[in-house]
C-alpha cells in the first residue's frame with residue numbers, strides 16, 4: 001500500500017485580539033487567574049461577518065499556495081469543526097465553493113478538539129487506499145460564536161482560527177504519516193457539550209433563555225481525564241512504533257491548557273523547547289489548534305526532513321487521538 005504524507009501547511013487567524021485584560025472588564029476574572037490556570041494571554045475573535053468556512057478557506061488557500069497547487073486539482077476537502085457556518089450545507093462544501101475546487105468531494109468531521117487528527121486519519125486512509133491523491137484537511141473553528149460570554153469558566157478559554165494541511169501520496173524517503181490513532185468514550189460525553197440546538201433539544205425560546213445553545217464544560221473533571229488519557233496515549237503511540245521520546249523532534253499538542261501540555265511533555269520526558277506552544281496567543285481553538293501550531297513550526301523552519309513529529313489531542317465526545325509523522 002502506498003504511504004501518505006503532509007506536503008504543505010497553512011493557517012489563518014482573525015485580526016481582532018481579545019486580551020485577558022479585556023476579559024477582566026467583561027466577567028469576574030483576572031489576567032493572573034487565566035495565565036496561571038491556563039497559560040492563555042490573548043485569543044483571536046472572528047469578525048461579525050466571518051464564519052467557519054471563511055477562516056477555513058483562507059487557511060486552505062495558504063496551504064495550496066505553499067505547495068503551488070491549483071484548487072482545481074483537489075480530490076477531497078475535509079473540514080474538522082464543531083462550529084460549521086450551518087448544519088447543512090457542510091463547511092467543507094462552502095470551502096469547496098470558495099476555493100473553486102470543483103472536482104473535490106467535501107464533508108465535515110465532528111470530533112471536537114481531536115477533530116483535526118480524526119480528519120487526518122481519514123485523509124491518510126483515502127490516500128493509502130489509492131482512492132484520492134490530493135486531500136485538503138482543515139481544522140477551523142469560530143468558538144467565539146458558541147461561547148457564553150457571561151460564563152467565566154468557559155469564556156476565557158476559547159479562540160477562533162483555522163489551520164490546513166495537504167495530504168498526498170509519499171514517495172520513498174520524502175516523509176510520511178507513520179501512524180494515526182483515534183479513540184472515543186461516549187459515556188463521558190456530558191463533560192463537554194452544547195445541550196440544545198440539535199434533534200434532541202431543538203432551539204426554542206426556552207433553550208435560548210437558559211443559554212443551552214452555548215458550549216458547557218465541566219472543566220476540572222475534563223482536566224483530570226485529559227491528563228491521564230493523554231499520558232497513556234502518547235506512551236502507547238511511541239511504544240507501538242518502537243520509538244523513544246528522545247527521537248521526537250517536536251511534540252505538537254492540542255492547545256487546551258498549558259498545564260495539560262506540560263504534564264504530557266513531562267510524562268514523556270520531552271523538554272518544553274521541543275513542544276509547540278501557542279496557547280498564550282490563540283487560546284483553545286479546538287480542531288484548529290494543531291494545524292495552526294504545525295504551520296507555525298513549518299514556517300519557522302523547526303521541522304527537518306526525516307525528523308519525527310508527534311501530534312496529540314483530547315476533547316469533547318470524549319475523543320482523543322494521536323499521529324506520528326516522519327517529516
Ligand SMILES: CC(C)(COP(=O)(O)OP(=O)(O)OC[C@H]1O[C@@H](n2cnc3c(N)ncnc32)[C@H](O)[C@@H]1OP(=O)(O)O)[C@@H](O)C(=O)NCCC(=O)NCCS
Nearest residue numbers: 029033037113152153156219220222223226256257314315
Ligand atoms: C477550565 C480550567 C482552566 C479550570 O481550571 P481549574 O484549575 O480546573 O479550576 P476549577 O474549575 O477547579 O475552578 C477553581 C476556582 O476558580 C474559579 N474560576 C473558574 N473560572 C474562573 C475565571 N475565569 N476567573 C477566575 N476564577 C475562575 C472557580 O469558580 C473555582 O472557584 P471556587 O474554588 O471558589 O469554586 C481547567 O479545568 C481546564 O483546562 N480543563 C480542561 C480543558 C480541556 O482539556 N478540555 C478538553 C479540550 S477542549
